[in-house]
Amino acid sequence: MGNRARRSPTVNASRVGGSDHGIGLALKIGFLAAVLGLQVSSGRAEHFQCLAEGLVYSPTLTPFIDALPILSTIEIMNGSQLVLGAYKITQVLHSNLSATTLYAYGTSEDTATYPGPTLEALRNTTSYVRFDNHITDNETFLTTDRSLAWANPPSGGVPIVTHLHGGQFQSDSDGHPNGWYTAAGDHGSTFTTMNHTYPNTQPASLLFYHDHTVGLTRITVLSGLTGLYIIRSPTEEPSNLPTENNEISLVIQDKTFWENGSIAFPDTGVSPENHPNWCPGYFGDTILVNGIVWPYLEVYPEKYRFRILNGANARFFTLTLSNETLQFIQIGTDGGFLPDPLYLTEITLAPAYRVDVIIDFGNMTTGTSVYMNNSAPAPFPDSISVLNPATVNSVMEFRIIARASRRSRSRNNYTIPSKMTAAPSITYNLTTDVYRNMTFEEKLDADGNRIHVLMNNARWTDPVTETPTLGTVEIWDLINFLPDAHPIHIHLINFLVVYKQSFNATAYTANECSILVEYPYSGSCFTEAPQEPNSTLVGWKDTVIAYPSMVTRLWIRWTNREGGPFPFNATEGPGYLWHCHLLDHEDNDMMRPLVVRE
Template sequence: MATHFVLVAEKFFQLIAWTWLIPLLLKSVTAQPSICQQLDPSPNLQMFVDKLPIPATIDISTGAQLTLGIYKITQKLHRDLPNTTLYAYGTSQATASSPGPTLRAKRGIISHVRWENHISDPFHFLPVDSSIHWANPKSGGVPIVTHLHGAEVESASDGHPDTWFTEKGETGPKFVTQNYTYANSQPPTMLWYHDHVVGITRLNVYAGLAGVYFINSPSEDAYNLPSGDFEIPLVIQDKQFYANGSLNFPNVGDSPLIHPIWCPEFFGDTILVNGKIWPYLNVQPRLYRFRILNAANARFFTLSFNNSKLSFDQIGTDGGFLYKPIVLSTLTVAPAFRVDVLVDFSSLAPGTDVLLTNSAPAPFPSGSPALSPNGTHVVMKFHVISADSYTPGASSSIPSTFPPYAAINLTNVTVTRNLTLQEFDDSNGNPIVSLLGNLTWVDPVTETPLVGSTEIWQIINLTPDAHPIHVHLIQFHVLNQQSFDETGFLNGSCNLSKNFPKPGSCFTEKPRGPTVDQIGWKDTAITWPGNVTRFLIKFTPQDGSSFPFDVTAGPGFVWHCHILDHEDNDMMRPYVLH
């Protein structure tokens, strides 16, 4: 372990040769300095002056190919803020927006999307740190590749980080095609699409490249859920701004002699929902369905209402419906999480205002108050409209149960993998890299599951932060979690092969079941610090059938931390099915 990290460190120090370090530092100081986690505050903006926008919807269930391009645009994010330069998805530059259009597919009907790159900028408009491994196109430009997060999809259409392409036609080492095919064979759920280029995912997503994707099914009609105007996606992000409206992002790292620009986590001081800063939504006194996505780079959200009459009835998570609703007063949503909730406003008098608030610390779960200023404690406002403007819609209700899903059989587990999450710091205690299994992105593949097999992945978190770990292609269950003695594990005085309370065991308690945010089908789950979190994974579709495509074909799949700043700096690993 130590030997491997010495080699990794040597690679980093080789990269800081003065031939490129001096130009990078000069570039950083000639621009307005934005120091990692010490950014100048955004302009003082009034809350709740902009109505919540609803992204345009495109039906992709017709069988016809949809072409979605990536364009450079400007967009009004707040009434009193000048237009902001973004990269965005759209069918044309005129229609491109952030978030991108909502794509609606139908279960069992294949969809075809062609992704095009129309960004002609010679360089990214956000600061790129060349000291970390990234796409680095020889001809310049902004590389992109789109991943449909949570999809059961062939790897050629998965948005592998090394399948990027530029506007000039330069491609990554594993590029296959720009024409993607989505089987849509999984249960109805909410997915999301976002950029996934190796080394600059954090920049491209922050710049605007994200959107919502629904898989719908006629089977949903039986549940009498809110629909149409009463089913609303909420894409939540945090950002920081200059007075001229442009995005503020760090251009001075916390360990500049190793990474001149890279920052361990980006936390903004301003919350956006569907591309508007602290918006409001007029709601009728009735039941609503909110499909919530945390599209932030690193910030967790713990959502609640400032009115005790309201709660969340959570009916679904990443992979679709829960077995039955869970009534929650708070809802913790990690980066990349999707949650499907019902909220009933019928008990509130017309004219009532309700705030959706956030109490999650940053970094999560310990946090620093300086990284969660007052603006991050408020997400948006709901305003209950007056009785005379209330137009009743079709009735809807909260189902008592949903059809049970097939359990993953523990007796069929063939492999148990021990996979560490580790952070390495410089001599001043500043993080310089986080690794999975003490390996970098470019190290040889070590996870090679057998198609149809069932495995337990024991995620051993040796860092001070929670990490949302995402596994491409499949949905899994969090089996349990268990706290352990990190110091004893690292110095070898105990081990994880012995169960609590046996002598020599590193565990300090019996296994605990999943927390409420880990229940149900998951493609991304929180792994808590000081804990071993066990993922129960069956490498088949959710329903246990066979994949309708060859999952052993290249370029393969990946698993990674979905704190994008971590993912970009080697907290991502390839895996290959065989």
């Protein structure tokens, strides 16, 4: 793939997502409103008015003139160690945008790309990956807020520690936030090794790796330190799924750019007297897929399998297709294949969500286009107008092209499975199961601006309170008192969502009603009976959307997926963690340690 975007013929600059949008005008209106403090749709807008001085909008960029890059792949199935480094590079993200400075993973500086190479592993075959740090900058090129709990290397530099999101392995390979290290040799308090061992004993699934340094994750991920990781298992794969060139991975993110192509990032915080530079959510005005702004992909009138990651810092995506005859046929989620396919007209992805979908272009006419669009508001599920310019409504274009004469029509005989795996079961044991109430709160300054977003009213550096025992079942009730949704990620295990249930958060906060969140549920604050998981919550998950004013109940078994022991000692090492995957929140204390006990 290299560091260049392949050019394609110019298209109408105002055509985005199949409808006309004034891109430059929308950006100017939206971001001028933010800078000038114009009236917006929500009273919470002040939480997000912390744009860098002079930051108004990205330069106007013509959509759909650059081809979607197909991510490079490295197989890690032969037992030898792969060495990946983190490097500082420049890469062209749009043909009309100057090269952007990034941090990126690669086997060398010349091969490093954003996103990083996709690593392909085989189930039950151990993989070994070493992550070296070759970034010699004295500090990150985006503004670091030193008032947060952060790595603060004594010799300076850009610390990294890589986490394989969704993986199950011993905690010294988990990328503990305090296990960071720099190119100069400084390291954090829980550093053990740069050599990570991944047993790959979990079911076939799409994972991803990214930097996880304490207090810097929002910066390093936005700067480019992320990549995909696929565990394959031939015995689990339904027969005749789209494969080879008909299986394509998509990493979706958002950014805002300066005129010179560099990433625009706030340098003035929402509450400067408390946090000079921290903002509660980074929302870009430009959508990238596989490191290209609004790309296009040429497809034959056939079935395609797309493995999709929402790699954004804070933005949710609700994806739709502009042709109403097409659907997303979802066959997998975070933890692998679903029991049955879901036929969806839209699909919502929180940050860190992965989905495995089939789109059947078989009835599409050659020469036509289908647009993948986005309708998710920001912050989700509320909406603040300045965070939702028209440009974020578009994601990418699919161009239907004729099959080459040598391409057999039989290539479209890929099938959509009717059944993929056994449905998981959930059982309660009232005498042995542990029930945990997990609350989400915010701390505000005198002007009502966020200072911290917390879980169980505790900070990252407070003593550990979650100490599950190997082999046991726990029921976690995520109780969200905040006005926005939070994607909650738990390291080490997969879990199932039992239900979600709305409650009156205002009345509860005013002590006008109660919540007794135990089994069975009770309490006068609830406004509905428990609701079964919707399409955003089904299947085995490692990240879940905790919706506002809702209790989201999780069933967690501290074992491998089949209920047996882990093939490693989960009680050793620095331990694991659970946190919000809105990276700006994670970096400001919405992250807690988790230690597994015998």
